[in-house]
Amino acid sequence: MDTTTIFELEDGHGSGAYAKRPIALVKGRGVYVWDADGKRYLDATSGQGVAALGHCHPAVLAAINAQASQLITSQEAFYNDRRAELYTLLAKLTPGDLDQFFFCNSGAEAIEGALKVAMLLTGRAGIVAAKRSFHGRTTGALSMTWTQKYRKPFMGWLPRVSHVPFNDIDAARAAITDETAAVVVEPVQGEGGVHPASRAYLQALRQHCDEVGAMLVLDEIQTGFGRTGDMFGFEAARILPDIMALGKAIAGGLPMGAVCWRSAHGQIPRASHGSTFGGNPLGCAAAIAALSAIRDLRLSEHAGEVGGWMTDELRDLNLRGVREVRGRGLMIGIELRGRVSPVLKQLQERGILTLPAGLNTLRLLPPLVITRDELATARDAIAETLG
Ligand SMILES: *Cc1c(COP(=O)(O)O)cnc(C)c1O
Numbered sequence: 001m002d003t004t005t006i007f008e009l010e011d012g013h014g015s016g017a018y019a020k021r022p023i024a025l026v027k028g029r030g031v032y033v034w035d036a037d038g039k040r041y042l043d044a045t046s047g048q049g050v051a052a053l054g055h056c057h058p059a060v061l062a063a064i065n066a067q068a069s070q071l072i073t074s075q076e077a078f079y080n081d082r083r084a085e086l087y088t089l090l091a092k093l094t095p096g097d098l099d100q101f102f103f104c105n106s107g108a109e110a111i112e113g114a115l116k117v118a119m120l121l122t123g124r125a126g127i128v129a130a131k132r133s134f135h136g137r138t139t140g141a142l143s144m145t146w147t148q149k150y151r152k153p154f155m156g157w158l159p160r161v162s163h164v165p166f167n168d169i170d171a172a173r174a175a176i177t178d179e180t181a182a183v184v185v186e187p188v189q190g191e192g193g194v195h196p197a198s199r200a201y202l203q204a205l206r207q208h209c210d211e212v213g214a215m216l217v218l219d220e221i222q223t224g225f226g227r228t229g230d231m232f233g234f235e236a237a238r239i240l241p242d243i244m245a246l247g248k249a250i251a252g253g254l255p256m257g258a259v260c261w262r263s264a265h266g267q268i269p270r271a272s273h274g275s276t277f278g279g280n281p282l283g284c285a286a287a288i289a290a291l292s293a294i295r296d297l298r299l300s301e302h303a304g305e306v307g308g309w310m311t312d313e314l315r316d317l318n319l320r321g322v323r324e325v326r327g328r329g330l331m332i333g334i335e336l337r338g339r340v341s342p343v344l345k346q347l348q349e350r351g352i353l354t355l356p357a358g359l360n361t362l363r364l365l366p367p368l369v370i371t372r373d374e375l376a377t378a379r380d381a382i383a384e385t386l387g
Contacts, residue, residue, distance in 0.1 A: 003036045021348065028055025031367050031374055033353070041353045044366040044378055048355070049190070049222050052249035053293055054367040060252035063289035064282065072282045076103075076274070082284040089291055093231055094260060096240045100267060102259040103279035107221035107247030108136025110257035111184070113273060114245045115140055117261055118182035118215040120268045121242075126180040127159065128214075130166040132192030135184060135219055135245075144184050146192065167197060169204040176205075180214040182243070187233025190222040193361045194326055194333025202237035209242070221247040221257070222331070226294050226368050229304025229329035236328070252290030256283045299368040303329040310364075310375045314382065321386040332364040333357055334382070343385055350381040 006024040024036040031054050033043045046052060053060065067082060074080050083103070091099045102113050119125060129135070129144035136142065142151055143158040151158070164171045166189060176183055183205055189195040209216040218241040223233030225246075230236055232244070242265060247257040277283070294300070307329035314325045314334060321343075324335040336343060340356045347354050347362075357363040364378065 030054040031370050041351050044354045044364045046365050046367045049248045049365045052368045054369045059289045059293045063285045067285035076279050082281045083279045086284040097263045098260050099263040100261045104257040104275045105255050105277050106257045108138040108141040110245035110247050111135045111141040113259035114217045114243045121265050122181045124181035127161040128175050128183045130185050131163050134191035167201045178212045182215045182217045184217040186219045187223045193358045196328050199237040206239040215242040217243045220244045225249045226300035231300050251283050251287040254283050254286040303368045313379050319386040334362040336360045346385045352381045
């Protein structure tokens with residue numbers, strides 16, 4: 001199908017909800033994707049942080065192919081070998097006793113599930129979230145998302161959530177009470193502009209949640225599985241959350257999410273939650289392959305190393321159009337003096353796909369397998385565009 005036909009069909013029948021970029025991606029291998037005209041791009045978006053291993057990683061492909069000819073679907077009412085294997089692997093990857101899991105199909109569902117688990121475990125309903133946060137687009141998850149553009153049209157339907165300034169310990173202490181079920185934060189705010197939570201902030205949240213009996217819920221959907229230089233973003237703060245939400249990179253590109261919580265809190269009551277596709281064997285097989293590869297290739301260490309190098313390189317360029325470079329590992333934010341959209345476009349023309357975070361931050365979320373040389377290509381294109 002040619003590019004014009006693809007545009008016409010998608011524009012005609014799509015929901016209209018997405019601001020589209022004018023290229024049609026039809027193929028991906030490793031850190032590269034190709035459009036329908038055969039032009040190659042370095043994908044510094046990883047499809048929004050999903051393709052941590054790059055596109056079509058051979059181990060993930062092999063696992064999907066093998067499982068597809070064995071059993072694609074089986075509901076959680078029955079036991080399954082792949083699901084049992086994934087529980088075992090995840091329990092090894094997660095620190096402490098973060099060993100209880102609920103599988104779902106997206107990040108927003110993982111956040112919804114995390115809230116239900118927090119409410120079930122505490123018997124409370126209050127939720128505290130941070131300003132500038134992003135937790136998804138279902139109405140429950142949307143209640144915690146800060147950005148008014150996403151929240152406002154649905155305001156009357158949403159549960160009551162108080163939003164506190166991010167990285168402000170005193171404000172958090174004042175808002176978190178003995179009526180709070182869940183305190184939800186991202187270890188590094190992604191959509192909100194790539195702002196890392198300070199170690200002191202996460203430690204203070206941990207301590208205050210313990211004092212009032214609230215659940216500390218970390219949204220690791222974007223930061224999880226090596227992105228920040230640790231397997232999970234909270235590890236840098238040397239704390240353990242009660243609950244975490246997982247998604248994006250978890251299944252090598254297949255849709256999957258998971259809620260994870262400390263086994264010390266026990267399980268949730270029968271029939272208190274469920275999902276038709278949750279824990280399906282195909283997704284579980286892909287996740288086993290993807291997460292094993294992330295562990296065996298030591299991609300969190302690699303992300304820390306090359307991400308730190310890239311951040312230094314970008315800072316050293318001292319570019320006129322750049323106000324600040326920040327981030328952790330391979331989650332890099334370049335705050336611009338002007339708007340980000342023309343920069344996204346120019347980089348795309350130079351063969352580099354990048355993401356926005358807010359109106360004026362350029363966000364790099366490349367596959368974790370990216371090399372220094374490939375990052376240097378992106379650095380040079382950024383220097384040419386912003387210099
Ligand atoms: C992407 C994202 C979500 C939402 O995930 P979906 O799979 O799009 O529902 C939630 N929280 C964070 C931090 C994210 O990056």
